Amino acid sequence: xxxxxxxxxxxxLGVVLGEHLTYAFDDPGAxxxxxGVAEVCAAAGYxxxxxxxxxxxxxxxxxxxxxxDGFIVWTTSDDDPxxxxxxxxxxxxxxxxxxxxxxxxxxxxxxxSAARAVGAVVFAGAxxxxxxxxxxxxxxxxxxxxGVPIExxxxxxxxxxxxxxxxxxxxxxxxxxxxxxxxxxxxDADEAERVxxxxxxxxxxxxxxxxxxxxxxxxxxxxxxxAGLRIPQQLAVSGWDDLPAAAEFGLTTVAQSLREQxxxxxxxxxxxxxxxxxxxxxxxxxxxTRG
Amino acid sequence: xxxxxxxxxxxxLGVVLGEHLTYAFDDPGAxxxxxGVAEVCAAAGYxxxxxxxxxxxxxxxxxxxxxxDGFIVWTTSDDDPxxxxxxxxxxxxxxxxxxxxxxxxxxxxxxxSAARAVGAVVFAGAxxxxxxxxxxxxxxxxxxxxGVPIExxxxxxxxxxxxxxxxxxxxxxxxxxxxxxxxxxxxDADEAERVxxxxxxxxxxxxxxxxxxxxxxxxxxxxxxxAGLRIPQQLAVSGWDDLPAAAEFGLTTVAQSLREQxxxxxxxxxxxxxxxxxxxxxxxxxxxTRG
DNA sequence: CTGTTAGCGCCTTCAG
DNA sequence: CTGAAGGCGCTAACAG
Numbered sequence: 199x200x201x202x203x204x205x206x207x208x209x210x211l212g213v214v215l216g217e218h219l220t221y222a223f224d225d226p227g228a229x230x231x232x233x234g235v236a237e238v239c240a241a242a243g244y245x246x247x248x249x250x251x252x253x254x255x256x257x258x259x260x261x262x263x264x265x266x267d268g269f270i271v272w273t274t275s276d277d278d279p280x281x282x283x284x285x286x287x288x289x290x291x292x293x294x295x296x297x298x299x300x301x302x303x304x305x306x307x308x309x310x311s312a313a314r315a316v317g318a319v320v321f322a323g324a325x326x327x328x329x330x331x332x333x334x335x336x337x338x339x340x341x342x343x344x345g346v347p348i349e350x351x352x353x354x355x356x357x358x359x360x361x362x363x364x365x366x367x368x369x370x371x372x373x374x375x376x377x378x379x380x381x382x383x384x385x386d387a388d389e390a391e392r393v394x395x396x397x398x399x400x401x402x403x404x405x406x407x408x409x410x411x412x413x414x415x416x417x418x419x420x421x422x423x424x425a426g427l428r429i430p431q432q433l434a435v436s437g438w439d440d441l442p443a444a445a446e447f448g449l450t451t452v453a454q455s456l457r458e459q460x461x462x463x464x465x466x467x468x469x470x471x472x473x474x475x476x477x478x479x480x481x482x483x484x485x486x487t488r489g
Numbered sequence: 490x491x492x493x494x495x496x497x498x499x500x501x502l503g504v505v506l507g508e509h510l511t512y513a514f515d516d517p518g519a520x521x522x523x524x525g526v527a528e529v530c531a532a533a534g535y536x537x538x539x540x541x542x543x544x545x546x547x548x549x550x551x552x553x554x555x556x557x558d559g560f561i562v563w564t565t566s567d568d569d570p571x572x573x574x575x576x577x578x579x580x581x582x583x584x585x586x587x588x589x590x591x592x593x594x595x596x597x598x599x600x601x602s603a604a605r606a607v608g609a610v611v612f613a614g615a616x617x618x619x620x621x622x623x624x625x626x627x628x629x630x631x632x633x634x635x636g637v638p639i640e641x642x643x644x645x646x647x648x649x650x651x652x653x654x655x656x657x658x659x660x661x662x663x664x665x666x667x668x669x670x671x672x673x674x675x676x677d678a679d680e681a682e683r684v685x686x687x688x689x690x691x692x693x694x695x696x697x698x699x700x701x702x703x704x705x706x707x708x709x710x711x712x713x714x715x716a717g718l719r720i721p722q723q724l725a726v727s728g729w730d731d732l733p734a735a736a737e738f739g740l741t742t743v744a745q746s747l748r749e750q751x752x753x754x755x756x757x758x759x760x761x762x763x764x765x766x767x768x769x770x771x772x773x774x775x776x777x778t779r780g
Numbered sequence: 781c782t783g784t785t786a787g788c789g790c791c792t793t794c795a796g
Numbered sequence: 797c798t799g800a801a802g803g804c805g806c807t808a809a810c811a812g
Contacts, residue, residue: 199556200789203494203804208556210538219531223524233514240510240541245555247501247538250531264536265490265499265556491805494788 202265210245211235211467212266214284216274217336219251225385227411227439227456228272231294234460235270242468251280258283268467270294270460271302275336275352292463296354303466305459307479309358310365312452315481317366317408319450320436322489324406327367328378328397330390330418332356332410338383342393345375356410359438363408378404382414390417398425398433405433406487412437412444412451419447419486434487448485454478493556501536502526502758503557505575507565508627510542516676518702518730518747519563522585525751526561533759542571549574559758561585561751562593566627566643583754587645594757596750598770600649601656603743606772608657608699610741611727613780615697618658619669619688621681621709623647623701629674633684636666647701650729654699669695673705681708689716689724696724697778703728703735703742710738710777725778739776745769 202208213235215222222228232246239246247266251257261269262283269284273295281299284291291302298304321327333339334351348364351357364374380393390409397404398421409415415437419429427433437444440453454477465471483489493499504526506513513519523537530537538557542548552560553574560575564586572590575582582593589595612618624630625642639655642648655665671684681700688695689712700706706728710720718724728735731744745768756762774780 199490199493199499200804201554201791202490202556203788203806204790204792206804208490210556212536219527220524223520223527229514229520233511236510236514236539236541239539240543243541243547243551245503245538245540245551247536248527248530249536250527250534252531256534260500260534260536263492265493265501491788492807494790494804495806495808497788 207267208265209243210247210266211239211464212247212249212261212264212269214249214261214269214271214274214280215251216272217251217253217278219248221384222272226413226441227385231272231456231460234457234462235464237457238461238464238468238470242470244468255279262287268292270463270467273353273355276354277336277352290467290469292467294459294463296358298354303473305463305466305477306355307454307477309355310362312454312479312481313359313362314365316436316438316450316452317363318369319481319483319489320408320434320487321366321370321372321406322434322487324370324404324434325372326378326402326404327370327372327406327408328380328404329360329363330394330407330409330414331360331379331381332385332414333383334381340381340383340393342378342380342396344378346379346381359410385411385413387413387417387420390414391420392417394418394421395424398422398427406435407433408436410438412439412441412449415449415451415486416443416447419449429486430488436487440482444482444484450481450483450487453480453482498558499556500534501538501557502530502755503538503540503552503555503560505540505552505560505562505565505571506542507563507569508542508544510539512675513563517704517732518676522563522747522751525748525753526755529752529755529759529761533761535759546570553578559583561754561758564644564646567645568627568643581758581760583758585750585754587649589645594764596754596757596768597646598745598768600646601653603745603770603772604650604653605656607727607729607741607743608654609660610772610774610780611699611725611778612657612661612663612697613725613778615661615695615725616663617669617693617695618661618663618697618699619671619695620651620654621685621698621700621705622651622670622672623676623705624674625672631672631674631684633669633671633687635669637670637672650701676702676704678704678708678711681705682711685709685712686715689713689718697726698724699727701729703730703732703740706740706742706777707734707738710740720777721779727778731773735773735775741772741774741778744771744773
């Protein structure tokens with residue numbers, strides 16, 4: 199401890215996992231990201247401090263006081279007060295996913311382009327495209343509505359994906375104001391199953407659903423099975439991330455390596471990588487979509 | 490940082506994840522344990538420092554120097570040098586699973602009794618019981634042999650489970666020297682599938698396999714399906730942990746809450762819980778076993 | 781009630 | 797080449 203004071207460095211990277219620390223470990227994407235961070239930290243002889251975010255106002259102060267040499271912030275919202283704290287420390291900060299900030303590096307794929315690409319496949323030939331979305335804002339309000347105001351989404355990753363999906367829907371001939379968007383409060387198969395069940399039970403059920411994670415897509419598939427729908431003829435479904443579950447269920451999805459992105463974040467935060475650059479993604483087309 | 494020096498406390502708990510940090514995040518059990526630790530840390534306003542273990546000799550020194558107020562050690566072996574370092578710091582230490590050490594609290598279920606209970610079910614009516622085991626020693630040597638010398642296993646959790654399974658096998662009428670034990674190097678469905686495939690292809694294939702995790706059990710089930718075996722008539726299988734996969738595949742398993750155990754560890758390390766006490770477990774019998 | 785100071789433990793620098 | 801000291805930033809205790 200005294201060594202840290204004297205040397206001015208702590209040998210620790212701080213990882214801020216967004217609003218609810220507890221959820222983070224339940225999200226396989228976040229875990230895979232952490233594995234990437236851990237890998238680089240271990241190799242560099244650095245420790246990795248998970249900064250506890252309970253959602254209370256004192257979180258910001260705690261983060262500011264954390265004994266770490268740099269910060270990695272897991273995907274969060276534009277208005278997350280913790281981001282302000284992190285920047286105020288003037289220590290190296292790397293944001294995963296977004297938001298993009300002056301004074302912080304950004305490690306992310308091009309979510310908008312990826313969403314446009316997966317949307318083109320899942321919405322192909324669909325007359326009633328729909329979206330099962332991750333939260334739009336930090337209050338994690340759930341809703342199901344048409345023509346969601348995209349700019350109101352304060353999670354930039356969600357916002358960019360919606361923007362890409364909008365372009366894809368319009369390219370497929372459906373106006374955004376006709377696209378149903380079901381917003382979930384968590385990234386979780388169970389909740390996605392519930393909202394998808396409701397969507398599919400409506401008078402005018404969707405014939406294509408783009409989900410924002412493989413987890414959610416699995417929930418949608420379960421709802422579709424319960425409703426007796428044939429995939430992809432009656433309902434096309436896409437996921438995101440290409441986790442093992444996507445291969446298992448034959449999901450069309452956007453493949454990205456969150457683990458590699460975690461490693462990139464750590465390298466940038468440690469000054470081992472010069473700048474942040476756009477991360478790679480690719481489209482994986484499987485049997486859950488037409489075409 | 491200076492505050493820590495002055496006050497003598499860092500507001501951080503250290504979590505040592507055993508030999509290979511990288512594997513830890515791939516193991517759903519470890520992740521669930523971390524979620525429990527994180528929960529308590531967040532509530533107490535503590536940070537949680539993952540101490541990087543690469544397997545190199547300098548790990549011990551790094552752990553000893555870590556800026557943390559207490560340690561939680563995830564299940565490891567009797568001879569792990571990191572344990573010596575942790576004890577030498579004279580800071581509060583809590584070991585999960587084992588080994589039991591003077592000067593450290595232990596949070597664990599009674600693995601031997603639980604193994605005896607699950608063994609009684611999976612080995613019931615079996616004439617050729619077998620075990621798919623987690624590593625016995627830190628070198629993670631793989632082997633398949635009969636009458637494994639249980640006392641040679643330096644991971645106490647593995648040792649206690651083998652001891653319980655031995656009692657169950659003998660109660661079911663098979664001498665331990667006739668019980669095939671396949672030792673894997675990792676806790677992983679793929680490797681378990683490979684070793685189980687080999688077991689099932691032998692001249693005298695087992696008709697009951699107790700695995701040490703649900704992950705491994707899923708691998709065994711895959712091998713059994715590939716071999717065209719009916720479960721449980723031709724092959725009974727049991728897992729351990731009762732993860733979601735166990736319910737999905739109808740696995741008989743030992744249910745324990747690693748998350749709750751992680752929370753217990755954190756509470757004990759923070760001095761919120763008085764002593765360590767035995768954690769709860771229960772037997773969940775599903776269709777993968779006879780009876 | 782406000783302002784000053786000593787010292788937490790280590791490392792680096794400088795003196796002997 | 798070995799030994800003493802100052803100071804990292806903060807806070808608790810004490811003096812004014």
